[in-house]
Amino acid sequence: MGFPDDVCVEGQKIQDLPEGVNTGLYIGYVWNKVWRLCSQTRSATAGVINNVIDAPTSSYVKPLPAMLLENQNGTFVEVTQTMGIHFEAPTTSVVAADFNNDGWQDLLYMPYGNMAEIHKPIVYLNHQGEVFKQMADHGIVITDLGATGSGVDVIDYDKDGDLDIVTANERGRWRLFENHSDSRNANHFIGVTVNDAPSGTATKLGAKATVSACGNVWERRVGDTSSAYAVAFNNDLLFGLGTCEKIDKITVEWTNGETVELLTETVDKYVATKG
Ligand SMILES: [Ca+2]
Ligand SMILES: [Ca+2]
Numbered sequence: 047m048g049f050p051d052d053v054c055v056e057g058q059k060i061q062d063l064p065e066g067v068n069t070g071l072y073i074g075y076v077w078n079k080v081w082r083l084c085s086q087t088r089s090a091t092a093g094v095i096n097n098v099i100d101a102p103t104s105s106y107v108k109p110l111p112a113m114l115l116e117n118q119n120g121t122f123v124e125v126t127q128t129m130g131i132h133f134e135a136p137t138t139s140v141v142a143a144d145f146n147n148d149g150w151q152d153l154l155y156m157p158y159g160n161m162a163e164i165h166k167p168i169v170y171l172n173h174q175g176e177v178f179k180q181m182a183d184h185g186i187v188i189t190d191l192g193a194t195g196s197g198v199d200v201i202d203y204d205k206d207g208d209l210d211i212v213t214a215n216e217r218g219r220w221r222l223f224e225n226h227s228d229s230r231n232a233n234h235f236i237g238v239t240v241n242d243a244p245s246g247t248a249t250k251l252g253a254k255a256t257v258s259a260c261g262n263v264w265e266r267r268v269g270d271t272s273s274a275y276a277v278a279f280n281n282d283l284l285f286g287l288g289t290c291e292k293i294d295k296i297t298v299e300w301t302n303g304e305t306v307e308l309l310t311e312t313v314d315k316y317v318a319t320k321g
């Protein structure tokens with residue numbers, strides 16, 4: 047018996063172990079309040095040990111900072127610092143969406159997190175394209191022990207005109223967070239549900255809706271703004287309008303060049319192309 051020294055060789059990776067050893071998670075009491083731990087598992091393993099008096103320090107690789115690159119006439123220029131984005135944490139996904147319907151795209155980063163702690167996504171609100179400011183009290187908290195963040199995406203699941211958030215976690219539950227931003231502002235919206243092209247020769251995928259209202263023009267495309275761990279092709283395109291209360295024009299253009307105009311002036315509703 048005793049501790050399995052053939053498995054628990056310091057610095058040895060699981061794939062380099064000899065054939066036939068019994069990999070797994072081992073915990074053993076050595077003596078005088080000293081315990082020994084060894085984990086040789088193929089997937090990440092999490093657990094909580096209470097009443098720890100002292101433990102060796104862990105070493106971490108310094109995470110790379112998030113970067114925001116602005117497209118300036120086809121050339122990408124880094125604007126991370128000047129736009130107010132500053133955090134250093136491993137992240138797995140980011141989604142760009144207008145969470146408060148003020149007409150400006152905000153950002154939500156999903157951190158990898160720490161398996162032993164609850165973790166919170168990082169939300170930056172876009173202040174009129176001049177600077178991003180972190181939102182502290184967004185209420186998105188993932189409490190699953192052992193979970194790490196993976197994907198995030200947005201959907202207005204209750205069709206009330208604000209974007210709700212779906213989070214995916216490794217070893218944790220997927221969660222849906224309902225957006226209650228309407229309790230904080232009186233911003234308006236218009237939703238455009240894009241169906242397949244009327245001619246039947248183009249699907250909704252990649253179609254673009256353009257809304258003109260109160261001197262502004264917004265565009266949304268049926269597709270995804272996020273990438274890692276998430277693929278969504280939501281054909282409900284939501285536009286935050288800020289204080290604007292009258293639509294001038296809505297057009298939808300499919301990938302085959304087909305275009306229709308949707309006739310409506312009033313806000314705070316969804317309109318749809320025929321299909
Ligand atoms: Ca916004
Ligand atoms: Ca909603």
Ligand SMILES: [Ca+2]
Nearest residue numbers: 206208225226
């Ligand atoms: Ca809501």
